[in-house]
Amino acid sequence: MAVLPTAADVAEAARVIAGVARRTPLVTSHELDAITGARVFLKAEPLQRTGSFKFRGAYNRLARIPEDRKAIGVVAMSSGNHAQGVATAAQLLGIRATILMPKDAPALKRERTAAAGAEVVLFDREKDDREAMARDIAAARGAVVVPPYDDFHIMAGQGTAGREMMEDLVAQGLTPDSVLVCCSGGGLLAGVALAVAEKAPGAKIYSVEPEGFEDHARSFAGGERVANTRRAGSICDGLLAAMPGELTFAVNKPLVAGGIVVSEDEVKRAVSFAFRELKLVVEPSGAVPLAALLAGRLDVKGQVVGAMVSGGNVDPALFATLVA
Incomplete structure (x- = not known):
């Protein structure tokens, strides 16, 4: 349990x-x-x-990542606020960040996530399985998946x-x-x-x-x-x-x-x-x-x-x- x-x-x-x-x-x-x-x-x-508020949880989670895993990075899924929180926390902590965002997420949120240094990967909210996409990217790189809430x-x-x-x-x-x-x-x-x-x-x-x-x-x-x-x-x-x-x-x-x-x-x-x-x-x-x-x-x-x-x-x- x-x-x-x-x-x-x-x-x-x-x-x-x-x-x-x-x-x-x-x-x-x-x-x-x-x-x-x-x-x-x-x-x-x-x-x-x-x-x-998303920055609070993102920073608390990313701050736990060991020094030797920072270069491998994290993968997150978000319509925008978790994305920005993870991207900014990663930037502050020197961690590579890849963020999956829906294509219909507000442009402002996508732009700010990219501006914080994260790699943005877009997906279709109706058709794509964002969790499977995140797992695939994380598995290929050995990265840590940072869920938006269930953590x-x-x-x-x-x-x-x-x-x-x-x-x-x-x-x-x-x-x-x-x-x-x-x-x-x-x-x-x-x-x-x-x-x-x-x-x-x-x-x-x-x-x-x-x-x-x-x-x-x-x-x-x-x-x-x-x-x-x-x-x-x-x-x-x-x-x-x-x-x-x-x-x-x-x-x-x-x-x-x-x-x-x-x-x-x-x-x-x-x-x-x-x-x-x-x-x-x-x-x-x-x-x-x-x-x-x-x-x-x-x-x-x-x-x-x-x-x-x-x-x-x-x-x-x-x-x-x-x-x-």
């Missing part, structure tokens, strides 16, 4: 990434509080290095965002009643759940996903992993994993209260709200927890609420249409 990370591993990850990853702020809004009837604290990961050190690293959120809330004398986390493969959710459960065991943790890609919501409801029937077709390009990860679901199942689903229009409203009211550039995938709060998908009146705003790497042309 696979060994799963604990809150202690999240604490160790925080030590590893200290001074390299940024400690992002908790952002508040009087208007958001008025809309929800709650005190809402948004973890602003668009301000993280590479523009998303011990990736989960622990992502959990540092939740650990920071908890530390900052405790410093204000607050304990969250609810915590909302955007969800694709479940790595961020798993790490945050571990960090929150340690400090606030009474808090309810929820996954948030776009409509049509709510595999976590359905998996939590049924008690076992189920897959999405679609692989593409959402504005939330970073939340299109086929199904919950095996390891992430093992962590999340006992800790997560349930899943919340939001519509495309609700996500668009959240992106616009973040720009106009919070002065944050948030990509659609990172805006789903905010979308859930603005749409009243969860009754949080009178509560202290934490929400992960996970990234800000949005295509400029798309962003212009969302905030127009």
Whole structure:
């Protein structure tokens, strides 16, 4: 049976990434509080290095690679944010990186991944088996495969965002009643759940996903992993994993209260709200927890609420249409 990370591993990850990853702020809004009837604290990961939380897990994972394996390198699969996180972490640590990215990934994410020194290999999200492609490249080179979520050190690293959120809330004398986390493969959710459960065991943790890609919501409801029937077709390009990860679901199942689903229009409203009211550039995938709060998908009146705003790497042309 696979060994799963604990809150202690999240604490160790925080030590590893200290001074390299940024400690992002908790952002508040009087208007958001008025809309929800709650005190809402948004973890602003668009301000993280590479523009998303993914750098945390990538650096924590790559920092464990022995010196004699660095030249052989790593292989990763990502629609964009994990790609940039791995590419930048590899650049900082002197590791060769090859990244498999879907052809429909935003151009900005592909360009920034290449700019960080990674070799980019494109694949068709609908037709190609990206995991098989990654295994083939890794086998040919002897490289290390760095999964986007289903990995011990990736989960622990992502959990540092939740650990920071908890530390900052405790410093204000607050304990969250609810915590909302955007969800694709479940790595961020798993790490945050571990960090929150340690400090606030009474808090309810929820996954948030776009409509049509709510595999976590359905998996939590049924008690076992189920897959999405679609692989593409959402504005939330970073939340299109086929199904919950095996390891992430093992962590999340006992800790997560349930899943919340939001519509495309609700996500668009959240992106616009973040720009106009919070002065944050948030990509659609990172805006789903905010979308859930603005749409009243969860009754949080009178509560202290934490929400992960996970990234800000949005295509400029798309962003212009969302905030127009």
